[in-house]
Amino acid sequence: MFIEQPDMTCLRQGDILGGLPFPVLRSGKVSFVGKVDPLTLADATFVPQAEESRGRLYSIQTPARIVLAAVISQCCDIAPRRGGKIEGQHTIALARLVPVPDRARSDAESLASLRDNTNPYTSTPSYLGLFYLPAHPSLYDEEWVVDYSQPFCIPAAELPAALKRKFLQMTDDARVRFKIKLAHFYGRLTDEETSMGHEWLQED
Numbered sequence: 001m002f003i004e005q006p007d008m009t010c011l012r013q014g015d016i017l018g019g020l021p022f023p024v025l026r027s028g029k030v031s032f033v034g035k036v037d038p039l040t041l042a043d044a045t046f047v048p049q050a051e052e053s054r055g056r057l058y059s060i061q062t063p064a065r066i067v068l069a070a071v072i073s074q075c076c077d078i079a080p081r082r083g084g085k086i087e088g089q090h091t092i093a094l095a096r097l098v099p100v101p102d103r104a105r106s107d108a109e110s111l112a113s114l115r116d117n118t119n120p121y122t123s124t125p126s127y128l129g130l131f132y133l134p135a136h137p138s139l140y141d142e143e144w145v146v147d148y149s150q151p152f153c154i155p156a157a158e159l160p161a162a163l164k165r166k167f168l169q170m171t172d173d174a175r176v177r178f179k180i181k182l183a184h185f186y187g188r189l190t191d192e193e194t195s196m197g198h199e200w201l202q203e204d
Helices: 108-116 156-165 172-187
Strands: 016-023 050-052 056-058 064-071 091-099 130-133 144-155 166-168
Touching (some): 016 156, 064 144, 108 130, 144 156
Antiparallel strands (some): 016 064, 064 091, 091 144, 130 144
């Protein structure tokens, strides 16, 4: 699943990073950092602080978990170029790692299917939104899954810090499986869409 010596000069799709904040955004419960005049505190208007850079960037307070995550950005999109910087992409996309679900652990057949990372294009695909990672010393000797339904981003300018948090890189074979399963999860069509006769779905 993982190579012995990861390339620490770049990020690849499927790379595992640690120590990343995963924000838990709850509507109506996000606190803004701002200013208020203490002399008029009783009837003052709260003014959120904002940085004027490419639109307003507000500082907020929200709960966050410190998580393990897998890179889901395409390799070529986040490859460092001139000056070791990412060009053309504003963010690096990741998906959170979570423990193996209880529903899979409770059934030997389900657990075996999850561990197999079944090809989503076979007749019996399973756990389409999860990619299984075997126990590894760098993963606390525990089994995990990449949960494709829990994506988040960090700024592309954070590449140097992200590289310091990288500790596992997938083998080429595992990365291909990771990519195909990821693409299938986000690219599934509904029955209605499949039957609508869209020109892109027509065979040549």
